[in-house]
Amino acid sequence: MSETTLRETALRLDSEDPLAKRRELFALDEAVYLDGNSLGALPAHVPDRMADVIAREWGRLRIRSWDESGWWTAPERIGDRIAPLVGAAPGQIVVGDSTSVNVFKAVVAAARLAGDDRDEILVDATTFPTDGYIAQSAARMTGRRLVPVAPHEVAAAAGPRTAAALVNHVDYRTGRLHDLPGITEALRAAGALAVWDLCHSAGALPVGLDAHGVDLAVGCTYKYLNGGPGAPAYLYVAERHQAAFDSPLPGWNSHADPFGMTPGYTAAEGALRGRVGTPDILSMLALESALDVWDGVSIEDVRAKSLALTDFFLRCVRAYVPEGAVESLTPEAHAERGSQVALRCDAAPAVMAELIARGVVGDLRRPDVLRFGFTPLYVGFADAERAARVLAEVVAEVLGGARDEASGGGRTV
Amino acid sequence: MSETTLRETALRLDSEDPLAKRRELFALDEAVYLDGNSLGALPAHVPDRMADVIAREWGRLRIRSWDESGWWTAPERIGDRIAPLVGAAPGQIVVGDSTSVNVFKAVVAAARLAGDDRDEILVDATTFPTDGYIAQSAARMTGRRLVPVAPHEVAAAAGPRTAAALVNHVDYRTGRLHDLPGITEALRAAGALAVWDLCHSAGALPVGLDAHGVDLAVGCTYKYLNGGPGAPAYLYVAERHQAAFDSPLPGWNSHADPFGMTPGYTAAEGALRGRVGTPDILSMLALESALDVWDGVSIEDVRAKSLALTDFFLRCVRAYVPEGAVESLTPEAHAERGSQVALRCDAAPAVMAELIARGVVGDLRRPDVLRFGFTPLYVGFADAERAARVLAEVVAEVLGGARDEASGGGRTV
Known part of the structure; x- marks a missing residue:
């Protein structure tokens, strides 16, 4: 033509x-900007919002903003904003930390949920590298063996020794979309947990985390979600796993009573358990503001x-x-x-x-x-x-x- | 009077x-603002700098800013800005992640540096809680026992089974300053590593990390360093430990060739090894700008x-x-x-x-x-x-x- x-x-x-x-x-x-799968473009209203966050919330309210400006609850509030975009009911996503750190939480927690008799963790052999590096560390630190497997072979590879599989929903290099429903179902049938990396799918296509029975998921927010450079990532913990979710990073933000400041750790209820330390508020509130472009x-x-x-x-x-x-x-x-x-x-x-x-x-x-x-x-x-x-x-x-x-x-x- | x-x-x-x-x-x-030990006040020039970061670096240069605006190297560049404030020569501090996450890196790495025959980790019994929670996880995941000890008893408690001790330089509750030189020396004499939490000392008093032979240290940047709410924390790895520093969070940002995107992990040289995932650039550049108030x-x-x-x-x-x-x-x-x-x-x-x-x-x-x-x-x-x-x-x-x-x-x- x-x-x-x-x-x-x-x-x-x-x-x-x-x-x-x-x-x-x-x-x-x-310019024709075809790199939103690396860094999403700036939503035009974000600069004004951030000027207010910096000058008024930080500059004038200062410490009071932790309560009055809703800083403290931002990780779960923003998680609930992302939830409908990935097919999750509220209360299952918290925002914070990098994707890599969330992969560590998710893979360690998945191994613990699966139990000690399951001594293998499968990882997408074509994964964005950090997932593989971190999964290797998670396997090492939970006494398991990491087995790289091509995504289309994960279903066949899952067996009685499989604790969990970490798979990318969309391949960062080729753009290939993997079969999230089918692989998740095969893992479930094998008694293993499905951990999905949504970095290259969230905001670009329906994910259906709840509908497909995904166990745990992570994703970044600076690609199709336009949250800004290095904007905090998120962690999805399906409601049925929250009570037994055992984080390797049990920081004070995930404590049931963080301001009790007790020496003993008692995990909060719900997805809050995925929080760790004090969240990076400027990056987090830029993300929150950026999500407005999804309204409707x-x-x-x-x-x-x-x-x-x-x-x-x-x-x-x-x-x-x-x-x-x-x-x-x-x-x-x-x-x-x-x-x-x-x-x-x-x-x-x-x-x-x-x-x-x-x-x-x-x-x-x-x-x-x-x-x-x-x-x-x-x-x-x-x-x-x-x-x-x-x-x-x-x-x-x-x-x-x-x-x-x-x-x-x-x-x- | x-x-x-x-x-x-x-x-x-x-x-x-x-x-x-x-x-x-x-x-x-x-107002009389006496809460800078929780959230430092806003340096007056930061709003203009952040307006430029958001509108020009993110909004116009977009992906090019990773190189052209120096985003990629921000963690080590800002680490070198903090270094003189805590008595460290350049090349030993990287900025990124929360204090809690850095405590995890530091305590796990310290245990590994100390070797498998040292099966105890001492922790400041009066610590800000997150250090204790995270040290417990680090001990559990490295097969060691966590022993809470009052800071003034750490020197006496350190022995041949001690891998490391995690101590706060200044107590968050009472404001008590602990004896960093003496405790560090006692740990060294016992063959154990000293890991210091500088959250309540950096920017308020001389720390002398290099001079006193500290092994590893972490700190936040939103108190006396005025980096902004939840600004990223930092990790100090003394030069002598960098070659053997074995991170539990070996994300792609700490790879020797991150854009090679190889499935196998090869750690970068130097303090870069403490990096993990993509850094939260907005929070990080606000911190960098805020550090200007220390010039001179x-x-x-x-x-x-x-x-x-x-x-x-x-x-x-x-x-x-x-x-x-x-x-x-x-x-x-x-x-x-x-x-x-x-x-x-x-x-x-x-x-x-x-x-x-x-x-x-x-x-x-x-x-x-x-x-x-x-x-x-x-x-x-x-x-x-x-x-x-x-x-x-x-x-x-x-x-x-x-x-x-x-x-x-x-x-x-």
Whole structure:
């Protein structure tokens, strides 16, 4: 299909998009920002809110804000804001600490919930690395063996020795969506716990934590949830596990009576048990404010747009980019696709640098993967078309240049 | 001494105070803020800096800020800003996570450094509770026994089975300063590691981590360092221990090549090994900005003023408050005093509520302790005199009211 036709199609799709107006809620510029799967864009109202948090809540109310500005209860309050986006009833999510720290809490707690006779922990062999590193530490410190397994083999690998499996809902590199309902059910049938990492799915597609019987989950908030750089992560503890949830990080914020300041530890009831120390209030309240952009949004609409966007981007790439120059690592099947497109490309570092220079911002996963994240709240179809068009130009120049150089043409890439 | 004379003395001491001008760097009001040992006041320049971080670094540069705005290296860069305040050479402190999480890293790492034949961990029996809870978890997960010991008995208790001791430099409740050099030396002599919690000393007095041979230390940044509510904590790993430092939380930020994203973990060199996950950038950069108020300040001058302030406050309390109404829990001896005064008082909750209502902000430690923190960068001698004077008024009214009520006078307290 010609460029003209695809541009016209993009304009039509944008005009029909029920989420198109959400884009106005964000601080964006002329760039096509396809890196929201790494750092979500700034919601435009957050700066004013944070100015108030800093100048009034910290600067004037100071210590009183722990009560009067609701700082103390922010971790569970914000958890309840995230809950509907991941299909969780209230009271099961607390916000705080990094994803890595929450992976540690979740995997250790899962091992303890499973019991001492289950001495293996499965981990997604294709995981974002920190999950694997931390799961290894959790296994070491709970006397268990860590077994890396490809996500599609987790169900078959789970057995009577399996305590738990830690799996990514969407693969950070390829954008592949894993079968959360099926894997969770297989783990349950084997008597093991399912621990899901939602970093690349929450805010991009329905998760259904409660509906699918997930045991524990973690996720970050700075990607599709737009919470800001390094915004605190969250921990989901299904209600049925809360009474026996035994945290390896039982800090005073998870105590039943934190201001009693007793030397003995008594865990709080509920998801509060996942709290640890004093929460980083500035980052946390930026996240809380950022979540306003979700008011009135259906995650099913987000998913529909996400799939339409990645379909359309792949269609434009096929139309524009020379055959063989890039290869999609992202599954065609909707049931297996998250909200990003990953393209393998020989000259990926040079291509991504030039794309960014021309206002199409994706990112690179070494050595050869171009990642393009599609955030349905602020990316449109015209963005997708433009990104593919600029990619085609850049690929032609960079690969062409490389061929010239290889043949002695001397052109610098 | 009469009120008039003490007020005159206060004005003279303020006029002679070399740190008096620092107060102008903070956003303060007419209240006497004596709760900087819980939440430090806002440095006045921080709102503008954070507006830029949010609107430009997050909002416009977005993902590029990880490199271009120095986000990625913030934990070690800010650690090096804190280092001189606690007597550490560069390259030994990283900022990030809560104090509780850093206690876990430090105690587990200390146990591992000490070796498996040392099966006891000593913990300050008077510690701020979270240290005890977390040390218990660290002991459990490293197969050791946790032994609570009063700080002045740690030196005698350390023996061939002692792996490490976790001690508070200054007691959060009484303000007692513990003997860091002596206890550290005794632990060293016993072959055990010294892990210090600096939450209530850093920024208030010289710590001398390197000079005294401390092994590991943690601290928060939202008290005397004024980093903001829940600002990230820090971890000190003495250079001699860095090569063998074995973190229980080996997240991807502590990997030798984090963007290599390899499934196997290889620890970074140096204090970076104490990093875990993606740092909470907004809270972290507020802290970095807040540290500007220390430029050109000598921690010895801070200590001298701190002692003068607490001396003077105690003198005013003795002069103004009815005999027997309050009892100081804070040692008279300078060598045993931090930067707060703790007064035991029968009606402490009612007294503190009324003090705050009258613009003297301290805090309560249940059931009966009034805490007054003296932050030398922004608290002056006139503040101390006014706080004691208002305390005397409130104590007389509340205790007098209580006596009226007890005798049937019917007055509501």
